[in-house]
Amino acid sequence: MERTGMKGRFAIHPLxxxxxxxxxxxxxxxxxxxxxxxxxxxxxxxxSTVVAWAALRMALEDWRRAGLxxxxxxxxxxxxxxxxxxxxxxxxxxxxxxxxxxHLVIAASAGLLAAGAYAVAKTRKDPRNLTKILxxxxxxxxxxxxxxxxxxxxNEMSGPRWNASLADEGEVLQTxxxxxxxxxxxxxxxxxxxxxxxKQAYGYxxxxxxxxxxxxxxxxxxxxxSNYCQTITSLSSSLNMEYLDVVAALVGKGSKKRGPIDSLxxxxxxxxxxxxxxxxxxxxxxxxxATDIHNADIYIGDPWQFGEFEWGIINATAALxxxxxxxxxxxxxxxxxxxxxxxxxxxxxxxxxxxxxAPHAPYVFERDGRPSDIAKYYGLATGEHLVNxxxxxxxxxxxxxxxxxxxxxxKVAAAIEDILSKSKTPPVIVVQGDHGPCxxxxxxxxxxxxxxxxxxxxNAYYMPxxxxxxxxxxxxxxxxxxxxxxxxxxxxxxLPDRSFYNRSSKPxxxxxxxxxxxxxxxxxxxxxxxxxxxxx
Amino acid sequence: MRYPVKLAATLIVVALVLVLLxxxxxAYLDPGxxxxxxxxxxxxxxxGLFAIKVYWAKLKAFMMSRFGKRSGGExxx
Numbered sequence: 001m002e003r004t005g006m007k008g009r010f011a012i013h014p015l016x017x018x019x020x021x022x023x024x025x026x027x028x029x030x031x032x033x034x035x036x037x038x039x040x041x042x043x044x045x046x047x048s049t050v051v052a053w054a055a056l057r058m059a060l061e062d063w064r065r066a067g068l069x070x071x072x073x074x075x076x077x078x079x080x081x082x083x084x085x086x087x088x089x090x091x092x093x094x095x096x097x098x099x100x101x102x103h104l105v106i107a108a109s110a111g112l113l114a115a116g117a118y119a120v121a122k123t124r125k126d127p128r129n130l131t132k133i134l135x136x137x138x139x140x141x142x143x144x145x146x147x148x149x150x151x152x153x154x155n156e157m158s159g160p161r162w163n164a165s166l167a168d169e170g171e172v173l174q175t176x177x178x179x180x181x182x183x184x185x186x187x188x189x190x191x192x193x194x195x196x197x198x199k200q201a202y203g204y205x206x207x208x209x210x211x212x213x214x215x216x217x218x219x220x221x222x223x224x225x226s227n228y229c230q231t232i233t234s235l236s237s238s239l240n241m242e243y244l245d246v247v248a249a250l251v252g253k254g255s256k257k258r259g260p261i262d263s264l265x266x267x268x269x270x271x272x273x274x275x276x277x278x279x280x281x282x283x284x285x286x287x288x289x290a291t292d293i294h295n296a297d298i299y300i301g302d303p304w305q306f307g308e309f310e311w312g313i314i315n316a317t318a319a320l321x322x323x324x325x326x327x328x329x330x331x332x333x334x335x336x337x338x339x340x341x342x343x344x345x346x347x348x349x350x351x352x353x354x355x356x357x358a359p360h361a362p363y364v365f366e367r368d369g370r371p372s373d374i375a376k377y378y379g380l381a382t383g384e385h386l387v388n389x390x391x392x393x394x395x396x397x398x399x400x401x402x403x404x405x406x407x408x409x410x411k412v413a414a415a416i417e418d419i420l421s422k423s424k425t426p427p428v429i430v431v432q433g434d435h436g437p438c439x440x441x442x443x444x445x446x447x448x449x450x451x452x453x454x455x456x457x458x459n460a461y462y463m464p465x466x467x468x469x470x471x472x473x474x475x476x477x478x479x480x481x482x483x484x485x486x487x488x489x490x491x492x493x494x495l496p497d498r499s500f501y502n503r504s505s506k507p508x509x510x511x512x513x514x515x516x517x518x519x520x521x522x523x524x525x526x527x528x529x530x531x532x533x534x535x536x
Numbered sequence: 537m538r539y540p541v542k543l544a545a546t547l548i549v550v551a552l553v554l555v556l557l558x559x560x561x562x563a564y565l566d567p568g569x570x571x572x573x574x575x576x577x578x579x580x581x582x583x584g585l586f587a588i589k590v591y592w593a594k595l596k597a598f599m600m601s602r603f604g605k606r607s608g609g610e611x612x613x
Binding site (some may be wrong): 021024025028029079082084085086128132133134135137138140141144145288289308309311312315316379381382 | 565569573578590591
């Protein structure tokens, strides 16, 4: 009689195959998410697997046989996403196939599952050895992300601790609470460029929207730039009214941990300042980890929207079509814009923070608001991640960007009208790009980045009865300094307006480019890139 | 230690080193499709090697019966 031992007696592989995608995704992104983010998707995949396994057990009357089939189903489910991703539609077209990759992958998976079910049902062989082998393979599979998580956690614990504060403890005491406290709307339109640069590099005249803002009483800073070239650094800085040198000094220039910067967005100095003035903090769900501020006093989100991590798990499968994913993105953009006016009706003063991932990619709207005709969903990829890796040419990405911007302009205008009409006390509204467009932005190489384009931003302020300190080159680091000085009698001095580039892989290694952006060298980069469909 | 086990142990170490050296350079969620597939492949190879270990006795017996008989037959002619 063959010796099978304990390893073949118990089947653990279906559960390990099920939790692997969750562990893997967390291990790749743990610097941006707490471990608790795994709980919900982990529980869903484990429970689903257990239910499927139990159902198969009833049909096959054997836990081990049912386990084999459950593992096959789970593996095919989580392989379908990568399979659809690596099998380009163009390859199918080249073979003369008109079927969509996703449909092909689903059909192939269904076929394999049916064949597996037939084999498992019909075989008379003892499944213990196969169970033993699958147990071993699944343990090996899970071991890699677990080791990666342990290593990163050890690094995290050995480094300096960051207490997520740039606030001077005494600063709040120096202010006066005004008799009337206006609601403050801080609306971030991701990647929204400045009108003159849009005209020069994209050939798009955005004066209709700028004129709308001006007529409404906004001050539009005509020559504004962002302080940083990426969302997390830019918003950490603007919401904390400081440059991030102090964080870089503590965490280390070579650090790759983005946690400290991310935490500065949720627990910002502006939020603390206003909390001391009796404000509540309302944050709209953005779908982007750093700006999804779940600990806000009021967290406003579409209940049907997934978080960024859950979204990543779904994308590892072919469960949702590209059209369904794009529809989710459309709802994510529209929800805050269409519901922002409600925040104006709250019976207490609020700081409303809305990070809207548009006109930034994914480009899901045509200019007239119809769903984009891009067949493939490519997530938040920008710069060379979009242009080079997703096969979209630079001219196409530029056209899609402008089309989405033109549509979003109308929605932002409607949101502003809504806020103004529902506000009993005239509000403060800031509409700002966190950085400029992405068509000439390279995540890792400044020599392939046209800085003037990437750093030039829309920066508009509605500050009724105030705004004397605004000026046309104001950068976001001074946004809340101006607001707090003018409305709360704070005495923040304006900081020099500076801009920095950093690589995505080195979020603290800041290179000052204040004078470099728009320089002759920068223009040469643009001249070199503008006629190329892809980055070098 | 048998050869397949040694090989499996070596591959596990190589796989872990590969995984530990991978960096995340994204500003947004990194799906890591490439390393996802790589880890699946590595686990598949390790599983295959383990299968060889599990069925080693049967495999050896099969090979012996197959090639042992043939070489014996050749000697008789």
